[in-house]
Amino acid sequence: GESVGLHLPTLSVQEGDNSIINCAYSNSASDYFIWYKQESGKGPQFIIDIRSNMDKRQGQRVTVLLNKTVKHLSLQIAATQPGDSAVYFCAENSNTDKLIFGTGTRLQVFP
């Protein structure tokens, strides 16, 4: 099976609870941030993005918070479901043609 993510930080939450996944970035010039979800054996999928002129953006059951002062990004998932189990990556862009991905966090949802 897929071996990606064996040594990743892991967040374990109970079904129905809220999840908060954190990400620190290093490039102060980054002005665009994205969260991706990667299920086992699949490629990453776009979840939500945020530009640096915002500090919060909401989607369906997900909220991204951006703190530029401490270069920190978080993804909040409300009412976590078993289908949310995956590896979550943050990615940043500094007005270039390419994204730089973080290491990732594994989210495990238990009943």
Add this chain to the structure above:
Amino acid sequence: NAGVTQTPKFHILKIGQSMTLQCTQDMNHNYMYWYRQDPGMGLKLIYYSVGAGITDKGEVPNGYNVSRSTTEDFPLRLELAAPSQTSVYFCATDPAGGTGELFFGEGSRLTVL
């Protein structure tokens, strides 16, 4: 639409051999990317292309080559494979570049022994 199609899904190479990972997209996206993902790590950009005939290096280009003769195809070539190239390789597209909403293929798992 098939989206982004990568072949092969799995392959084993011997040290020193060469091979090409294929990536084809039917979304008419100009931007295409090759990433590698090692166990416990995020995605590292190998090469990218902003359109047919144009390619550029990413973070980890050594040991790889790419070409972009058409909008649809963006093959990744490994020359003289090394164990350090054992990884899962992902091809991705972006309609406009810098949008962040990349569309990924299913990945190609490569083992070099």
